[in-house]
Amino acid sequence: MNEYDITVIGSGPGGYIAAIRAAQLGFKTAIVEKEENLGGICLNWGCIPTKSLLRASEVYRLIRRSEEFGIKVKDTSFDIQSIVKYSRNVVDKLSSGVEYLMKKNNIKVHQGFGKLAGNRTIKILNDKKEEEISSKHIILATGVRARNLPGIEVDGDLIWNAQHAMTPKKLPKSLLIIGSGAIGIEFASFYSTLGVDVTIIEVKDTILPLEDKDISNLAQEIFTKQGIKIYTSNSVKTFTKNKDSVQVQLSGGDNKEFDRVIVAVGVQANTENIGLENTKIKLSPSGFIETNEWYETSESSVYAIGDVAGPPCLAHKASHEAVICVEKIAGKNAHKLKKECIPNCTYSHPQVASVGLTEEQAIKSGYDIKVGKFHSNFNGKSIALSETEGLVKTIIDKKTGELLGSHMIGAEVTELISNFALAKQLEGTDFDIKSTIFPHPTISEMIHESVLAADGESLNS
Structure with missing residues (x-):
């Protein structure tokens, strides 16, 4: 029987990052994945392919608007199968990249369905054989799947x-x-x-x-x-x-x-048939695996990270939890995750992004707040891009200047939101953001202006 220090079940953005960090810290590491391609739902059927599709549609949209920029394009058309092929090629490239990272870090990949068998043992089932491995520590990163609606059965056709x-x-x-x-x-x-x-x-x-x-x-x-x-x-x-x-x-x-x-x-956790009945692991009322702040379950030496451990179900949250979990196992001075600092992104046109409390949540939490808003149609770069529909809204604690939340809609706001996430992580205040020099002309100047606007000091609106 193969024996490992750390074994991860699931190779999504939580699982493969956990395996890499474990290997970096000197643990003999394995990963178990039931699908042929590594990377989990996010890489294969979620974050990455959808962004590739949206990029293709963005190109098409810009071509159709080309005359606004003085450019004439005749006979614009698209082929949906070619768009899908582009998306799948991006997926294949990144999945191969995860496979390369496993080899680079000497992580053993076991192909098959992993199931907890008790006593720190994992059964791995696949078409060819059934095998068992043992591991001092086991990290569950089995993710989630789409939730169905009663009476509306997904059939892949209609x-x-x-x-x-x-x-x-x-x-x-x-x-x-x-x-x-x-x-x-x-x-x-x-x-x-x-x-x-x-x-x-x-x-x-x-x-x-x-x-x-x-x-x-x-x-x-x-x-x-x-x-x-x-x-x-x-x-x-x-x-x-x-x-x-x-x-x-x-x-x-x-x-x-x-x-x-x-x-x-919405989604539901992948907890079926993974051997939880052979452990003391508990599920929350909504079906996610319960853990403490270090992602330890009720079963000794078994951990859960990412979507299966509860919302928000986001790839970047899963990857961050992976590092915290492994570093805690290693006895390092791991930091606790601040959920209020996790950014959310929606890659529509226009994009939407946020971090922290909404205005309604801040008021319900008892804060005395000030709110700043700055619209895209006052931002030079947005006007130059002809992307003038948008808003940056910032919520600040009036008493302390603490940044409580920021909410955005507009061009490239999924890139901008990291500025506010970093400010929150560093416990920055409105004064810190006001004192920061933002380059001109950029969309990021809207961050500065929204904070200025909270005190009626906006310079460009």
Whole structure:
């Protein structure tokens, strides 16, 4: 039987980072992965392929707008299969990169389905054989999968999940997206840009319900202007499959027919059949593995990181937890994760990003706040890019100057949000941001202006 110091089950952005850090710290390390390609859902069927698709649609959108910039392009067209191929090529390149990193760091990869067998033993099942390995420490990084809606069964034909939506054989003429979180909104943006008639329904009263309401409301206004139909405070009342379409009656009374439907209503943890019954591991009421602040479960020497250990279900959070978990095992001076410093990003057009408390959350938490807002149409770089629909909103503790939260919509805000994340991590104040020199002309100047605006000192609006 092979014996290891640390074995990771799952090779997503939590799993493979945990394995690499363990190897760097001198542990004999293995990783167990049931899929042929390493990298998990994020790399193969999530973060990376969707961003590749959105990049292709962005290029198409800019070409169609080219006359705004004095450039004439004739006969613009696209081929959906070529777009999908581009996306899959990006995935293949990065998956090969993870494989290379495993070899570089002398990490043994066991292909198969990993299951806890008790007594620090893992059973690995695959088509060819069944084997057992033992490990002093076991890290569960099994991730999540798309949640289904009762009565709306994903079939890959009329009803799609995210994976089906990434690899369409042809574009539907009309598309219903159930759910308006990051996944639903990104697919809405992609398909709408390529000319599909897109409708979103959301059970909450705003789209992007986890975002600050000013951002959600502006996003809805912009997406509606782009031609996306949005029904908030709505759900599916009746659902009927036809030969090549779906008839949907909404709870608000509308009755509509769609060529295809994407279900994007959240995720559930992959905890089935991984041997939890052979351990003392406990699950939360929502089905995630319970851990302490160092990702230790109730079973000695078994840990859980990433999406399977609970929300927010984000790749960068999983990778960060991986490092903390392994460094704690190694006895190093590991730092605790600050959840309030985890940024959220949605890669639609326009992009949406945030970190920290919303205005509503800050007020409910008892803070006396000041709020600064700066709009893209006052920013020189945004005007030069012809991307003038956007907003940076900053929430500050009036008493201490502490940065409580920041919320953005507009061009490249998924790149800008790291500035605020770093400021929060360093416990920066409004004075620190006001004192920082931002280069001109950049979109990042909106960060400076939004903080100035909290005191009525904005210089460019």
